[in-house]
Each structure stands twice: as C-alpha cells, then as structure tokens.
Amino acid sequence: MADHAPPAYPRLAASGDRAVVIELSDEISEETNRRVVALAEDLDRHPIAGVVETVPTYRSLLVSYDPLILRGRDLRSLLLQRLATMRIDGTRGRRLIVPVLYGGGAGLDLAAMAEMKQMHAADLVALHGAADYRVYMIGFAPGFAYLGGLPEVLHTPRLAVPRQRIEAGSIGIGGRQASINSVAGPSGWRFIGRTPLRLFDPAREDPFLLKAGDHVRFRAIDQSEAEALDAAVAAGTAQADWEDA
Amino acid sequence: MTKLIVKQAGPLMSVQDLGRTGFVQMGVSASGPMDEVAMRIANRLVGNPQNHALLEFAVLGGQFEVDAPTSFAVTGGAAAITVDGERVDGWASHVLLPGQVLRIGALTNAVWGYLALSGGIETEPVLGSRSTHLRSGLGGLDGRRLAPGDALPLGTPADDPVGMPQRVLRLPLPRAAGPIRVIDGPQAGHFDEATWQQFLRGPFLVSGSRDRMAQILEGPPIRAAGGHDIVSDGTVMGSIQVPASGRPIVLMAERQTTGGYPKIATIASVDLSRLAQAMTGSLIRFKRVTQDQAEDLWIARRRWLETACACLNGNGDAGMPEGGGS
Numbered sequence: 001m002a003d004h005a006p007p008a009y010p011r012l013a014a015s016g017d018r019a020v021v022i023e024l025s026d027e028i029s030e031e032t033n034r035r036v037v038a039l040a041e042d043l044d045r046h047p048i049a050g051v052v053e054t055v056p057t058y059r060s061l062l063v064s065y066d067p068l069i070l071r072g073r074d075l076r077s078l079l080l081q082r083l084a085t086m087r088i089d090g091t092r093g094r095r096l097i098v099p100v101l102y103g104g105g106a107g108l109d110l111a112a113m114a115e116m117k118q119m120h121a122a123d124l125v126a127l128h129g130a131a132d133y134r135v136y137m138i139g140f141a142p143g144f145a146y147l148g149g150l151p152e153v154l155h156t157p158r159l160a161v162p163r164q165r166i167e168a169g170s171i172g173i174g175g176r177q178a179s180i181n182s183v184a185g186p187s188g189w190r191f192i193g194r195t196p197l198r199l200f201d202p203a204r205e206d207p208f209l210l211k212a213g214d215h216v217r218f219r220a221i222d223q224s225e226a227e228a229l230d231a232a233v234a235a236g237t238a239q240a241d242w243e244d245a
Numbered sequence: 246m247t248k249l250i251v252k253q254a255g256p257l258m259s260v261q262d263l264g265r266t267g268f269v270q271m272g273v274s275a276s277g278p279m280d281e282v283a284m285r286i287a288n289r290l291v292g293n294p295q296n297h298a299l300l301e302f303a304v305l306g307g308q309f310e311v312d313a314p315t316s317f318a319v320t321g322g323a324a325a326i327t328v329d330g331e332r333v334d335g336w337a338s339h340v341l342l343p344g345q346v347l348r349i350g351a352l353t354n355a356v357w358g359y360l361a362l363s364g365g366i367e368t369e370p371v372l373g374s375r376s377t378h379l380r381s382g383l384g385g386l387d388g389r390r391l392a393p394g395d396a397l398p399l400g401t402p403a404d405d406p407v408g409m410p411q412r413v414l415r416l417p418l419p420r421a422a423g424p425i426r427v428i429d430g431p432q433a434g435h436f437d438e439a440t441w442q443q444f445l446r447g448p449f450l451v452s453g454s455r456d457r458m459a460q461i462l463e464g465p466p467i468r469a470a471g472g473h474d475i476v477s478d479g480t481v482m483g484s485i486q487v488p489a490s491g492r493p494i495v496l497m498a499e500r501q502t503t504g505g506y507p508k509i510a511t512i513a514s515v516d517l518s519r520l521a522q523a524m525t526g527s528l529i530r531f532k533r534v535t536q537d538q539a540e541d542l543w544i545a546r547r548r549w550l551e552t553a554c555a556c557l558n559g560n561g562d563a564g565m566p567e568g569g570g571s
Contacts, residue, residue: 062479139503
C-alpha cells in the first residue's frame, strides 16, 4: 500500500451514506472486542438521536444512522467523544454452558479430525470442552455466534467444498474459530457434535440466546441426556444454564 | 378478512415491507425491498402507509384474485397489466373486484416489480417486520417465495377501495442517467491507485448472477493489494466487496450482516434503486462522491419522495398532464 504511516486507531470510515464504521484495531483480541462491545452498549444506554442500530464485530463497530436526522460528519465526532468518555463495565459478564453430544450423526468430522491431529477422539473432545470461549460477534445468519478461544491444536482449515445442509445446533470448527450453528444451512466448517439448545428461535420470548461479549463453555452429554433435552426444547421448557463469567 | 389469492407466481415473488430494523447485531438481515422508492410509491398509490407489506417480484408477475373489492397498484417498471383482459396502467391505482383476474406480465425495462393492495398484506410479523428473508426462512408467508394456491390476508383499507378516486403518479421518476455514485468503502485503502483507476473506468456488466442477496459484476479484475481476506466486519446494502476472484459483489437487500472480504466502495443510497433495476447485460460505471455529498443526494431523494407521496393524497390529478405515469 502507498501509505507508509502506521494506521492510527481508532479509525473512522464511511460505510455508505447511512453508516459509519469505527475500527479500534486491525487485530483480533479480547481487549479490542471488549471495547467494541462497551461502545455498542454505551450507545444503547444513551442513544444518539438519528442512530438507527449498531453491529459489533471483532474489532469494529458499524453504526447506522438516518442522514435526515444526523449527518455522518457529526456522528464521527460524537463517536470519538463516546469512546473517550465511556466506562468499560467492570463486571465480567455471563457464561452459557452448552450441552453437547459429541460424535454421532452430527459429528461428521470428529473421526477425520482426530486422525488428522493424530489424537484420540476422546482427547479432542476433552480439549474442546475444557476451553473458555468468548462470543466475538453474531453474524452471517440469525444468532450465529463466532467464538474465540479455540485451543490452537484444534485449529483446522475449512472444507474445500462446503456441505449443502448442516443442521441447527451443530458444533463447528472453522480455522481458528469455534461455532454453534443457529440455523440449518450450507457450511464449509467441520462439525464434531450437536447441542439440543436452539441459539435462535423466533417464536421464543427472547429469540436469541447469545450476544457479543458473552462467554461459552461446552459440557459433554450422553445420548439419553441429549434426548431428554431435545424433548424439553421441543416443549419449550428447557432452561438455559448460565453462570457468572 | 379479505384475501389475495395467488393463481400464478413468477419465480421470485415474496412479501416485503420496508425491512427489519434492530436485529442486524443479532445476525438478522434487514431484508426489505430491492427498490425502496418504487415500493413506497406503490403503497401510497393504494392509500397505504409507506411501510405496509406488499408483493415484490423479479421480472415475472403473476395472476391474482381477491375475495372482496380491493385497490391495487403495480410499480417498479413497465409491464402488461390486465384486469379480465383489459389493459390498465402501472404507477396508478385500480380496483379489483371478486371474480376478476389481475394478470401482471413481464417487466420490460426493470427487474423488480411491486404489487401493492389496499390494506396491505397482513401475514404475521416476525421480529417486528413482515419482510421475507428467503435464506433464513423468516417473515412473509412461512419465510418462502410465493406459489400458486397461496392465500394472503389483507388488512382493512384506510379508504373505500371502490369509492376512492384513482391515484396516478404524475411526477416523473428521478432516475438519473450517468454513472452510479459510490462512496469510498471501509477498506478502500486495500486497493492501490491503479486498481482504483480501473474500478472507476470500468465498465462493469450487470451479470445474471443476481438475486435479492447480491449482484455480481463482470469487468476488469479488481485486485486488493492489501489482500482479499479481512477480519469480518459489518455490511450494508450497497457494500461492494471484492473476493479473490476479482469480481465485485454488490450486497443487496438480503445480504449477510457481516463479511470477510474487503469492501472497496459503497453504492450511494440515491443510486441503489438504479442498480437493482439495471437490466441484466447492461453496462454500468462508477463515480466517486464523498459521504457528505451522498447524504445530500439521499436527503433530496427522500424529500422528492415525500412530495410525490403528498401529491397522491386525494388530489393527485389536479392540473397535471396525462400520460406521465407509465
């Protein structure tokens, strides 16, 4: 690139004439993402007239606005002020415990991944279940959570040819990220199991289970517990299992 | 409750209102109309608020019946529209009575058409909107495109559909010729000066690889010196992302909420309808404007729209020449 000066952050950029992006870094880190989420929450708590909605991602916040009410140039300076004055919440947030039936019909890639890593499937499962994950962002599909914190040995490239249909609840690995599929659809990620929980259910009072900034831990369950949870989810009586992060 | 019966449906017909706001941060696409201006005008022609749900179709319309007198209007482009075989004009309101058949042929000069009905379509809202998002199966009628045999509930019209004077759009549509205006995108700096020159010189072919989600453009290959992978960030309608193929993809109404390709530019809101309605096989060029200039253009367009809609409130045919609306 032509410019030699190191990019200064925060960096403000136009995303058309109805959105501004504020980038806090060009790298993925928990610290950066924490500030992104804090800025989004600050704008929720103390709205700016003309701001329509915000989209927190790994290292940036997209802020959409109505130019009939608020101009982009004014929004830019308001965002910089907010960033400088906002308080980052001292509480550590919440953690969702996600029950997972590893392997089986939904664990399409468990055996192949274990072979690739030259380890037993049970050890791979134990590694996956021992880590603490952070929801860096929700995107791609309704309620789809991008999870950071996957142990390095489990990092695995995506499939060259995506599969046409992966069921909701499938537990995936794509590159250095982990995921829980929120809706059924095509995917090039690798899958090692499934959860009976539904991350997205438009009919539920709160349709979305996770938001950016939440934490997640996986808990291995057996077939009978999975079936019992399936029934509870279908009946609408399943309770999400939260703890302090 | 009045019902609209779909007897025949083009291949990509769906229920849309102005779109789903507030859930993009939860990964839910805004969806909504491909041509917001034509959609808003269609509603006002039948006396509806601009956000009422209507039918959007790609090129091919269909055949429809109602079980109670209903006012309707077709906008978006020119098409052969008939009621029991009698030709009627687009961009104008007409009455459809029970037993009559409304036929909408193919659009001849546009891609996305709209059929608004008095009272609006009243399917169950999902997350605050009736807009269909086909990929995730949300909203509209069971989240899917419409098929023959579908019956859609209509709301209560504000005005009596039979007694209401005909409303006709008399103001000419402000469809500028010339290049499509773009604003530098969030990753404009990923592309070097020579590539930018190439991007602005074009031209780009509006390819047949298009749907409600995206429009692929064919033209000079666009290479990102800064790489074709970025840390995923948010997208908007009109974001022009460039994957490693070098072929720009314009994200449209049903876009994914986040993406991992660098975005060289964003289509100015004022020109989104033009791009959506550009015929497959046509050539387009881009012209750079600032965010501030694009906002001015969009504000002017919205004011035009308010004027056009205000003219449709009851006395729209006062003193205006005939024939401006087809």
